[in-house]
Amino acid sequence: MLFLDNCLDTTKIAEANSGIPQGQCSGPCVEATYLINGIYAIVRGCYATLMQGTSQSISINSTGESCLYYTTKATNAITNTQGGAPASISGPVTVAVRFCNSIDNCNALLSAAAVDSTKYSTGDLKNCQAQTSITCYACSHFINGKCTKDPSATCQGSWCTKVEGKINGEKVVTRGCAPINPLTISDQFCVPRNVDTAVSQIGSNLTLSYDATQCFCNKDRCNGVESTVLSLGAIVMSIILLSQ
Numbered sequence: 001m002l003f004l005d006n007c008l009d010t011t012k013i014a015e016a017n018s019g020i021p022q023g024q025c026s027g028p029c030v031e032a033t034y035l036i037n038g039i040y041a042i043v044r045g046c047y048a049t050l051m052q053g054t055s056q057s058i059s060i061n062s063t064g065e066s067c068l069y070y071t072t073k074a075t076n077a078i079t080n081t082q083g084g085a086p087a088s089i090s091g092p093v094t095v096a097v098r099f100c101n102s103i104d105n106c107n108a109l110l111s112a113a114a115v116d117s118t119k120y121s122t123g124d125l126k127n128c129q130a131q132t133s134i135t136c137y138a139c140s141h142f143i144n145g146k147c148t149k150d151p152s153a154t155c156q157g158s159w160c161t162k163v164e165g166k167i168n169g170e171k172v173v174t175r176g177c178a179p180i181n182p183l184t185i186s187d188q189f190c191v192p193r194n195v196d197t198a199v200s201q202i203g204s205n206l207t208l209s210y211d212a213t214q215c216f217c218n219k220d221r222c223n224g225v226e227s228t229v230l231s232l233g234a235i236v237m238s239i240i241l242l243s244q
Contacts, residue, residue, distance in 0.1 A: 028060055031097070033094075035074055035095055040089065060185070069128050091116075093115055097181065099185060117130075134219065141173040142172055157177030157178050159218050160216070160222050161176050162176075162214070181218075188217045189217075
């Protein structure tokens with residue numbers, strides 16, 4: 001994965017010297033915007049790469065694209081302008097996910113301007129659909145404690161999430177919410193994974209073993225179901241999404 005300042009700049013993507021790699025996808029392409037620690041960021045790539053290690057797939061309708069967006073409660077963010085310079089955004093922050101069939105550069109429509117919800121009513125993004133806000137249970141359980149369905153512990157998003165599994169053999173359960181779902185276009189979706197990963201710091205190395213499943217659903221408090229099973233990628237994705 002490359003972290004590039006000009007990935008948000010759709011005017012630069014097709015340029016030969018942009019530094020943004022291009023290649024053929026074996027299936028749909030995907031692009032998704034995120035708000036991470038106050039920074040408006042984007043991911044572009046192949047759906048198969050995002051879901052590597054799983055057998056999950058999606059089917060896009062005859063229009064050749066599926067695009068969903070959600071306006072978060074956040075009221076400011078830092079992003080890059082089309083010219084690459086940093087810019088401060090004031091006002092509601094909108095994030096989106098867009099899947100498209102594997103046509104050259106089809107995942108190059110979301111840009112820094114997509115932070116503004118009014119951009120989805122006209123132009124290239126006019127087919128995007130707004131997501132409504134739902135209420136989800138919110139809690140975390142790592143090794144000790146319980147992640148219960150407490151009616152007073154909730155969050156707002158367009159998707160509810162639940163992660164359940166083990167880290168190095170110790171039970172992990174999290175419930176929360178996400179503004180978008182970059183993994184599917186269906187109403188309910190679970191991703192099982194079993195991954196070993198190395199976490200390195202200066203002078204030390206730690207191998208973490210994840211055996212877990214992450215589920216997304218889009219009904220009020222639907223993440224209260226007791227039985228689900230997720231993965232390192234899923235847990236990391238949860239942390240990113242829960243930071244909205």
